[in-house]
Amino acid sequence: MSYLILSVLISFSASAQKDYKLWLQYNAIVNSSIALEYKNNLKGIVVLGNSETIKIAKKELETGFLEMLGNVPEIKTALKGEYNLIAGSQSNLDTELKNSLQSDFQKLNEEGFIIKSIAVKNKKQLIITGKNDIAVLYGVFNFLRIMQTNKTIKNLNIADSPKTNIRILNHWDNLDRTIERGYAGFSLWNWQKLPDFIDQRYIDYARANASVGINGTVLTNVNANALILTPQYLEKVEALANVFRPYGIKVYLTARFSAPIEIGNLKTADPKDSEVIKWWKNKASEIYKRIPDFGGFLVKANSEGQPGPQNYGRDHVDGANMLADAVAPFGGVIMWRAFVYSEHDANDRAKQAYAEFEPYDGKFKENVIVQVKNGAIDFQPREPFHPLFGAMPKTPLMIEFQITQEYLGFSTHLVFLPKLFQEVLESDTYKKGKGSTVAKVIDGTLHGNKITGIAGVANIGNDLNWTGHPFAQANWYGFGRLAWNPYLDSETIAEEWLKCTFSNDENFIKPVKNMMIESREAVVNYMTPLGLHHIMDTGHHYGPGPWVSNLSRPEWNPTYYHKADKNGIGFDRSESGTNAILQYAPEVKAFFGNLETCPEKDLLWFHHVSWDYKLKNGETLWNGMALKYQEGVNQVKEMQQVWKNAEKYIDSERFKEVEMLLEIQYKEAKWWRDACLLYFQQFSGKDLPAGVEKPAQALDYFKSLKFPFAPGNG
Amino acid sequence: MSYLILSVLISFSASAQKDYKLWLQYNAIVNSSIALEYKNNLKGIVVLGNSETIKIAKKELETGFLEMLGNVPEIKTALKGEYNLIAGSQSNLDTELKNSLQSDFQKLNEEGFIIKSIAVKNKKQLIITGKNDIAVLYGVFNFLRIMQTNKTIKNLNIADSPKTNIRILNHWDNLDRTIERGYAGFSLWNWQKLPDFIDQRYIDYARANASVGINGTVLTNVNANALILTPQYLEKVEALANVFRPYGIKVYLTARFSAPIEIGNLKTADPKDSEVIKWWKNKASEIYKRIPDFGGFLVKANSEGQPGPQNYGRDHVDGANMLADAVAPFGGVIMWRAFVYSEHDANDRAKQAYAEFEPYDGKFKENVIVQVKNGAIDFQPREPFHPLFGAMPKTPLMIEFQITQEYLGFSTHLVFLPKLFQEVLESDTYKKGKGSTVAKVIDGTLHGNKITGIAGVANIGNDLNWTGHPFAQANWYGFGRLAWNPYLDSETIAEEWLKCTFSNDENFIKPVKNMMIESREAVVNYMTPLGLHHIMDTGHHYGPGPWVSNLSRPEWNPTYYHKADKNGIGFDRSESGTNAILQYAPEVKAFFGNLETCPEKDLLWFHHVSWDYKLKNGETLWNGMALKYQEGVNQVKEMQQVWKNAEKYIDSERFKEVEMLLEIQYKEAKWWRDACLLYFQQFSGKDLPAGVEKPAQALDYFKSLKFPFAPGNG
Known part of the structure; x- marks a missing residue:
């Protein structure tokens, strides 16, 4: 057998494997x-x-x-x-x-x-x-x-050395193997066959995580099910922990606050109730007996319908500290989420987490770390950094990024997220003067916190290629790299990933790296340019739905966020509006609060401006917005061209996969552009400027689109 | 590079691939x-x-x-x-x-x-x-x-040449990608990314099917959703049909009988209503415009809550023929399922399908084929052949096997099903005298039918290895081979499959082939020996539940089937009982109806016999039953030994997978034995005979086991 033939042979047998x-x-x-x-x-x-x-x-x-x-x-x-x-x-x-x-x-x-x-x-x-x-x-x-x-x-x-202690994936995986906001198939955890069947996937998952320094995994959804804490399931969790341990990965679980009632036969889950306290202590002890290096609990409490201490007139500190006491003897931590907003609070949703949590600073036990989403709303294509960062100097804060693309085109759109993560990490909170970046809050250097961490909501499922989109693998990779070192540049990450994943050929690397870097701004442009946010369609968040206004909770409606009317568009969070900017340091407040200094990328996040408002490039807001939408579409078109040129450098299977996905992304970028512009045009009453393609369908068509079985709908 | 090193290299890169x-x-x-x-x-x-x-x-x-x-x-x-x-x-x-x-x-x-x-x-x-x-x-x-x-x-x-025309997989796949009775992950059909993203899986699926001669696939669950018939989904179905066509595979869909109401805005789905008739004709025309070689519809009507013609005072013939007329101009067929039984019918469930369908013989249009499960109850480890076979000479009947192991340990238990399929196909109906085997009914030679077919409920999901258990691949393979030639011997199939999948080494083939052949009797022994049936736990059908008696429909309860009491055990379907045997040809009736001639493997299917009844080997029924349960456990133990000896012949990954699964199977065989014997012992009041291991737990323990998230629970 000649060498040539053998190398062909290898590529034959390995082709379907590359994705994996x-x-x-x-x-x-x-x-x-x-x-x-x-x-x-x-x-x-x-x-x-x-x-x-x-x-x-x-x-x-x-x-x-x-x-x-x-x-x-x-x-x-x-x-x-x-x-x-x-x-x-x-x-x-x-x-x-x-x-x-x-x-x-x-x-x-x-x-x-x-x-x-x-x-x-x-x-x-x-x-x-x-x-x-x-x-x-x-x-x-x-x-x-x-x-x-x-x-x-x-x-x-x-x-x-890693700059953070807890570098962790959050799996929003349910016990029936559906994944809330999962777009890459279903949960890796085959609970039915555990503990005795160890799927090769578990090993390969651990290996991939270890290779980028991820050292923790929360196996279960934050919208939690108490059954995971029963012996029947703990035995299975133990088996996974045994697989992950030699790879340096600790297992964590989500704790359903009402578990003492649901599986403990107690009448209450009041964190001050002695029986409840005892129940959690015993439960922790039971878990640590099985899993001596168990990481601890992640808790979503009193948020979006989840039970929590407030059900008993207690507060988040009471809840977190009670659990912290239970795991403290074993070295466990409690990651307590600050993602709260209330249907009974008429305040700007963007203000509520800060309003509720900032006063708790210094009150949490030392093994509690508060987990804060990167922005104050919810994993949008672009959000200004969350005002809690830097605002709780006596409390360890970990950042929560979403690797899975809930609001960014699922696993169909190529969006390189490290660019987004980097933008947030580099943001300057000014809380201890210039240079008080989010990264410094997170890695503990700003306030000298003892525990530090970065969490990413996983985009991993049982698809052959793990993440649905071949390029979504880069987001898992990049999250891990940034968790290790939040100061890494996203270009460096893209280049590393491309070389490890595809080829070292510079003719491939350079254009494709640029494509990745550009991809984040492209999705912002064709979905939510100029600071628009949360205008995705209801529930599943796939595709545009700026017209949706009929949901029971006002802050679930896109119209709540864009506030388009005859006069203009945008959410006024300046002093003349909800004054959400007051939650930032004075320098930041001044910067965002002033139309002159507010970056145009955040314009409509902070200001309601008229359709005729003049942008820095001299265009009116309406024309500028329309041109941004068009620019996003054009960028996807360019990505397609870049990818076509990359064909000769890589295997045909992954080439074709990405080619097909980019074609869908291009279709859907146009869908976003057309649907949003037709909708907002009802308010602006203005024609589309030159250079913007005419919509292919009428607004009613876009409004009629329904996706009853969209994946990941929690 | 030496040859040696290269071969190591190959095995390295390909190892995780072998399963696929x-x-x-x-x-x-x-x-x-x-x-x-x-x-x-x-x-x-x-x-x-x-x-x-x-x-x-x-x-x-x-x-x-x-x-x-x-x-x-x-x-x-x-x-x-x-x-x-x-x-x-x-x-x-x-x-x-x-x-x-x-x-x-x-x-x-x-x-x-x-x-x-x-x-x-x-x-x-x-x-x-x-x-x-x-x-x-x-x-x-x-x-x-x-x-x-x-x-x-x-x-x-x-x-x-293939002996049947329609060699088809039935996927019980829902639009949300869950699979009713699916134990190998979730649906291959990624509806969200279709039609524009063609997953490599679709191609590999078609290739695997073509390699064994499977030429049709029903993409959707028989418990159907009408949305599959809307343009939004038909566009996706069309894309799959385009992938499958060059592999000789036709696409079929399940037709929800009430679709004209649900997606057609009609007030009725009455098959005699002219608007309904027109609606289906138009729908067929719309489908064939997209998919000129569309195969036709599979219909579950008036069965287990599904809508059907009886909702309008019509019968199965009216429903099937109306649909047959709609697809006839395009060469389509209607596969109409005979799996019916009613909660309002006090008759033995085993008799109901025959009672309802036999009188329809000769009344169906010529492009209707009636799909009959292999046995009269529901895909048990062992059932006598369905009495409808041979009983409808003027009607094409296709057989429906279940490849997915709903009642056979999910994808955890190694059970080689071609052995079961062969047993059914070889069964002699005697309807046209000796030699009137089920195979001859199915391939049309007995009655000269024009359309013929074999359906298998698929065991395929998006697990890396497609079927959950490496040996479950053999059931997909074997189904295809038997669909092509229902006279093939299961030993031949096992040997072919082993050689193609693992190795040609005779030292591997011989013992492992024997293990496969034995595996079917093993599962009968440790689950339902001597003709016992349907004593699996509620809903999910995983594990034993002979004690279950609280379900709303009597014929869903295990106690309905085993009828254990102080006097004995078994369902009397002889002349002294429900006389279900009357549905068979006189020769068969005589054979099953007489305790002397009834094979012991079917004993408790047809007879209620006393605990002291003497089996042919001289044991009492109680002792014999207990020994059969023990024998099943012993057989699994032997399978483990055979597998251990096979280690040196195959790759370590698949070796370990099967090793782990056999260990679970061994545990669960003991669970079956202990739970069933403890339960039946309450009635027999007798000790376990020598040679049967003592149960490790009390009956209450087994009764307490719950599996709230068992997969595939429809």
Whole structure:
């Protein structure tokens, strides 16, 4: 068999597999000088230690070398000769080596790793180490990424630690395997076959997460079911925890506040009731007996119909602290969500979470962390940062991003979210003066918090490719990278991901990376330009529905948010309106509150302006808005062109998938443009400006579209 | 790179893929003399024709050769030299070749194929042909199976035609992608992304079906939703039909009888109403405009709450014929289900379908085929054949098997169903004297029916391995093979499947084949020995529930079926009981009705017998039953041992999957044994005989088990 034929053979058998392999493709390295460098500098592998985690690290090195270079360097049991890759934790290094790395170790936290070219007895070696085996595994994945991205490995000197403690996925997965806001199939967790059947998916999921440093997973929906806390299910959770543990991933669950009633036979769930307190203590003890490293609970309480302490005249602090006491003896944390708004509160919904939570600052137990969505409404294509960030200096706040694209075209639209995440993380709260970015709130450096964290609502399901859209894999990847380091640039992330997932060819990387970066602004343009928000259709949030005004709760209606009328459009949150801007630091308040300084991308979030308002480019608001919608459509058209040119660099299966999805995205961008402009035109009474395509259908057509079985409708 | 390393590389990248590839693994042929024979006899490929189907056949040959032999014979555009494989339909053959095969073609029906070693101008060639391109594709898949099973290809002379016209999967898939009685994940049909996104799964599904000759698929649940008939969904159905067409697969839909009301704005769905008649005619016309080869409708009417003609005082004939008229102009068929029983009918449920349908014989239009479940109750581990078979000579009857394991341990238990299917197909109805087997009813030879068919309720979902259990793939495969030829032996099917899926090593094949064959009797033994039936737990039908007696409809309760009391156990369907045996031919009636001749495997289906009744082996019924339960458990234990010995022959991933599942099956076999024996012991009042293990828990424990989120609960 010739080499040529074998490589064809490989591509044949592996084609349907590529989608599944995520960013761990370990493509054969085609740059021969790089391949030669790697081979010359890596002639042996010495793995120190014997834990499950170390075995995983070793296997990962073997797989990576085999697939990228075609063979595995000699596996040695002891250090001999030069150009070895040494992988092992601090305690497994010999004294000399340990001492020589002392200053490097001092730079690391518990999860940080070192990748360093060193000389041992005058012989060149490369070492991957850290304070424990999980850190070594992180180092191994990072080293393999260096190879995947074809970077030189000569003279490496990396010491890298995660900047947050809790880097966690939130799975909104129900026990029947439906996923609220899930667009990539159904839940990975096959509860029926657990605990005795371990699906290969669980292992591959853990591996993918570990490769980007994600170290926690909340298995169940925040709209929780108490049954997960019964022995029947805890046995299954335990089995998953056992799979995830060697990958450094802790399991967390959502706690339904009324569980003591529903599964505990109590009459109340009052957090001050002694029986209730005891019930949760016992429950925590029961869980930790099974899962000694159980992470803790995520709680959605008194929000959108979920039970909570307010049902008993108590407040969020009472609820969170009661649970915190239950898990504290075992080192657990309570992640308490600040996503609250009330149908009985006539206030601007954007103000309610701040109004309720800000006064609680300093009142939570020290193992409580408050989880705050990135913006004050709900995961829109663009939102100004949530005013709670920086406003609770004595309380650890973790940010909650949504990786799944509830309001961003499900898994059909290509939108590279790290660009959005970066925009939020870079936002300056000014709460401790200039430079008080959201990232600094989150990583604890601004206020010196002890616990820190970043949560992402997962976009993962049991689709063959995990995320529905091949490019949605980049959002999982990018979330993990930003959770590790909230200061990373989204361009860097896009480039890494593309190289690991598709190809190192610069002719591919450059245009496709630009396409990814542009994609976020494209979706803003064709859905919600200029600060518009929450004008998606009812319930499922797929497609436009700016006309919807008949829902029972006013703040569920798109008309509540855009407030279009004959005079203009936009939600006045300035001093003349709801004064929501008062929740920000004075500098930010002034910035957003003033039409002169408010960025046009946030204009209609903060101001109600007339249709004739002059934008900075000289266009009227109406014309400018219409042109933005058109620009979004044009951007998708350009994305399609970029992708067509990428065909020759990648496998045909993924090429075609993305091609089909971009075609749908283009159709739907036009749908958004036409439906929104026709609707708003009723108020503006103005013609579409030159350059904006005429709608293909009348407004009634768009209003008539119904999606009774849209996925993810919670 | 050495050969050794490359083969490791291949196994690395392909391992997670094996599960997905079903029986189309095309494993490299390790028997070198066979490989040499293939190479020597196949030096070129000549593919005739240009249709999509022929392109698929060509690609399949290329893939098969490449993977099995490591290279592809030269692809030639014209016949040159000897030892070529020629693949093309009759009309694409040159005149000389066509004439030389005339007598072979005469043996074929439209879908049959020829695989024949021939000489053309004294040169040896191998030809695969048939009357059209689909037949050629079937021939190609059959030829590749010959290679996969390492059979000689010298002097081949095969002419094989399917014995039934409609070889069809019934997907009980809902529009929200849940699957009624689905245990392998969720529906393959991603309605949200259709029609514009064609999931690779659709193509691989069609390919797998074509490879075993399945030529139809009903996309939607028999408990139907009318929305599938709206343009919004028909556009999506059309897209699937376009994918499936070149694979010879027709699309069918379920027709909700009340659709004219629900989506047609009519006030009635009365099949005699002229507006209703017109509505269905227009609907058929609309569908056929999109899908010219649309297969027709499958209808569940007036059954388990579904609407039907009886809602308007009409009967099944009125309903079926009205729909038949609507699709007749386009060549469509109506598959009308005979699965009916009424809560208002105090008769033995087993008698009701026959009682209702037998009088309709000869009254249906000629494009109606009545679909009858294999037994008179509902897809039990064992049922005597349905008395309708042979009883409606003037009406085409198709058999409905359940491939998904609703009553057989979901996708957790290894049960090789072709053994069950074969038992039914071989059953002799005696309706036209000895030898009037169910197979002969089904393939039309007994009564000379024009339309014939076999339906299987699919066990397919979006699990990585399609069917949940690796061995459940064999049930999909085996169903297809039996639909093609209802006279095939299940051992032959098991052997073929094992070779195509795992290995040709006889040391693997022999014990594992025996394990498969035994597996069906094992499940009967540990669930429902000696003719017991329908004693599964409520609703989900998972696990034992012989004690359930509180359901609203009497015939939904297990106690209705086993009728255990102090005197004995069993449903008396003999002359002294419901006399259900009267629905069979006199020979069969006599056979089942007499305790002397009634096979013990059907004993409690037909007779209520005392606990002290003496079985043929001399044991009392109670002891015999207990020993049967124990035997089932022992058989699973043996299956585990067989599987352990198989480890060295196959990949570790699938080995482990099956190993874990067998462990669960063993646990659950014991659960069945203990729960049933403890329950029945209350009536028998007798001790367990020697050799039967003592139950590990008390009866109350087993009764307390609840499965609120069991999958597939319709």
